[in-house]
Amino acid sequence: MIAEAFESQALDPASLALIGVARGPGTYTGLRVGVVTAKLLGRATGAVVIGVPTLEAMAMQAPSSAKSVFVALHAYKKRLLVALFTRTPQKHLVQTEEPELIVAASLDSSPKVGPGDAVITDAPELIPQLDEWGAEVPFLDTSASTVARLARARLALGQVDESVTLAPSYLKPPSVTVKPGLVKP
Amino acid sequence: MKILAIDTSFDDTAAAVLDGPTRVLSNVVSSQWEAHAPYGGVVPEVASRLHVEGIIPTIDTALRKAGLELHDIEAIAVTDRPGLLGSLLVGLDAGKTLSFARSIPLICVHHIEAHLYALFLKRPDLEPPLLCLVASGGHSSLVLLRRHGAMSVLGRTRDDAAGEAFDKVARAAGLGMPGGPALSKLAEKGNPRGVEMPKLRVGELDFSFSGIKTHAARLLLEGAEPADVAAAFQDRVVDALVDRLYRGAREAGVTTIGLGGGVAANRALRESTSAMAEKHGLDLVIPDFAYCTDNAAMIGCLGHFMLDAGIRSELDADARSVAEVGEIAFELHH
Numbered sequence: 001m002i003a004e005a006f007e008s009q010a011l012d013p014a015s016l017a018l019i020g021v022a023r024g025p026g027t028y029t030g031l032r033v034g035v036v037t038a039k040l041l042g043r044a045t046g047a048v049v050i051g052v053p054t055l056e057a058m059a060m061q062a063p064s065s066a067k068s069v070f071v072a073l074h075a076y077k078k079r080l081l082v083a084l085f086t087r088t089p090q091k092h093l094v095q096t097e098e099p100e101l102i103v104a105a106s107l108d109s110s111p112k113v114g115p116g117d118a119v120i121t122d123a124p125e126l127i128p129q130l131d132e133w134g135a136e137v138p139f140l141d142t143s144a145s146t147v148a149r150l151a152r153a154r155l156a157l158g159q160v161d162e163s164v165t166l167a168p169s170y171l172k173p174p175s176v177t178v179k180p181g182l183v184k185p
Numbered sequence: 186m187k188i189l190a191i192d193t194s195f196d197d198t199a200a201a202v203l204d205g206p207t208r209v210l211s212n213v214v215s216s217q218w219e220a221h222a223p224y225g226g227v228v229p230e231v232a233s234r235l236h237v238e239g240i241i242p243t244i245d246t247a248l249r250k251a252g253l254e255l256h257d258i259e260a261i262a263v264t265d266r267p268g269l270l271g272s273l274l275v276g277l278d279a280g281k282t283l284s285f286a287r288s289i290p291l292i293c294v295h296h297i298e299a300h301l302y303a304l305f306l307k308r309p310d311l312e313p314p315l316l317c318l319v320a321s322g323g324h325s326s327l328v329l330l331r332r333h334g335a336m337s338v339l340g341r342t343r344d345d346a347a348g349e350a351f352d353k354v355a356r357a358a359g360l361g362m363p364g365g366p367a368l369s370k371l372a373e374k375g376n377p378r379g380v381e382m383p384k385l386r387v388g389e390l391d392f393s394f395s396g397i398k399t400h401a402a403r404l405l406l407e408g409a410e411p412a413d414v415a416a417a418f419q420d421r422v423v424d425a426l427v428d429r430l431y432r433g434a435r436e437a438g439v440t441t442i443g444l445g446g447g448v449a450a451n452r453a454l455r456e457s458t459s460a461m462a463e464k465h466g467l468d469l470v471i472p473d474f475a476y477c478t479d480n481a482a483m484i485g486c487l488g489h490f491m492l493d494a495g496i497r498s499e500l501d502a503d504a505r506s507v508a509e510v511g512e513i514a515f516e517l518h519h
Contacts, residue, residue: 002285003285003500013285014286028230028271029233029270029271029274032233032237032271032274032278033274036240036275036278036279036282037278037281037282039237039240039241039279040240040241040278040279040283040286041282043241043244043255044255044283044286044287045286163241164241164242164245165238167234167237167238168237170234174228174230174231174234175230176224176228176230
């Protein structure tokens with residue numbers, strides 16, 4: 001797919017200057033494939049590599065009129081990773097609360113957002129309060145061009161990553177079930 | 186041709202640089218043992234994460250030790266099968282990306298087939314046909330190389346791999362990781378006739394280690410002397426491996442045999458196989474230890490032979506956790 005993208009634009013990988021990659025949270029294997037590709041592409045071409053947090057990429061999809069943006073990413077087992085972004089007077093979206101992992105059912109109805117704001121989520125079915133809040137719920141676009149735009153914005157702020165150390169944002173440490181020893185015969 | 190080889194099939198991140206099929210310029214293995222030891226076994230998700238962290242440093246170390254830069258590399262060889270899927274994907278993806286970014290050929294390699302090809306790293310002038318016993322923590326197979334590019338499995342384990350059985354008995358004996366070598370060390374102090382231990386079923390080319398493993402564990406639970414159990418267990422496993430290797434060679438009509446995989450480091454197996462080879466007039470090849478255990482040099486070796494035969498892999502190549510030996514046949518034209 002990447003090769004096709006280059007071919008369609010008649011571009012040479014060596015001409016790359018910036019590589020943006022969604023670093024998660026998300027599915028572990030999926031993130032790893034993307035991040036490893038970005039790392040090695042960066043190592044081979046010398047291009048700058050920037051890992052874009054999924055929550056930021058989601059928040060960026062809110063309409064520019066939205067004052068606050070509530071982002072809710074489906075994590076696992078009806079849990080949501082949520083974060084609140086607020087628009088500054090300069091019109092930039094800034095994350096105002098650290099992302100928090102919550103059980104979807106514990107989302108209270110006292111809204112963090114209301115009319116004039118936006119909610120970006122990949123799991124509207126887990127948030128029955130959506131209608132009550134009255135915020136706009138735009139269609140979620142998961143295209144790579146969003147990641148590219150955000151990577152460029154981070155580059156302007158000097159937020160670059162090292163291709164050697166870039167790794168996915170994992171939501172949890174590896175879940176390990178310690179194998180029992182031999183079962184007593 | 187200068188080739189960069191990558192293997193992340195299990196718990197080690199490995200990279201190597203070769204110039205030609207058997208000239209190894211560097212061979213780097215970054216072990217993950219310490220991270221897995223607390224769990225008493227390899228945890229796939231832990232392995233995948235460590236491969237992501239280790240992949241570029243391992244490749245860079247291999248290039249540095251070879252005295253080369255990435256732009257000197259003319260082809261990429263990478264393991265795509267068999268192994269832990271999440272681990273394989275990291276190396277395969279790295280290999281594909283380097284192949285694309287540098288516009289150089291990519292060749293995907295079968296891990297077990299490469300263990301056999303490690304014999305050529307020891308003896309570049311070796312000529313097929315030959316039969317190799319590949320025994321490790323993940324595999325136990327008798328692999329026949331009829332001629333270059335024509336491989337098949339004559340026998341395989343029906344349950345545990347040999348190294349896996351060693352590790353499990355070691356765990357039952359309360360030994361730390363890695364269990365296999367620890368059990369062999371303990372066996373040196375024991376009497377193989379000190380306890381009753383059944384012989385493995387003889388008569389075919391397949392292996393089965395599950396019964397003897399359970400028997401050993403039962404003896405340990407009953408309070409038998411651990412050193413004796415270890416010695417008797419090792420004795421029977423080695424007997425079975427050597428027996429199958431000999432029978433396989435006789436059935437296939439080959440006079441060159443080899444050992445590969447981590448279990449080839451086992452001294453009792455090496456000695457017993459040497460004695461058998463001498464007795465029957467067979468030429469035995471055992472690669473250096475670094476090329477018996479998981480490594481990328483062997484991937485580069487087989488990869489080079491395949492590239493010479495005109496085989497190339499595509500950028501949409503996918504990793505597979507299970508795969509037969511001998512799927513991709515090739516022919517060398519000299």
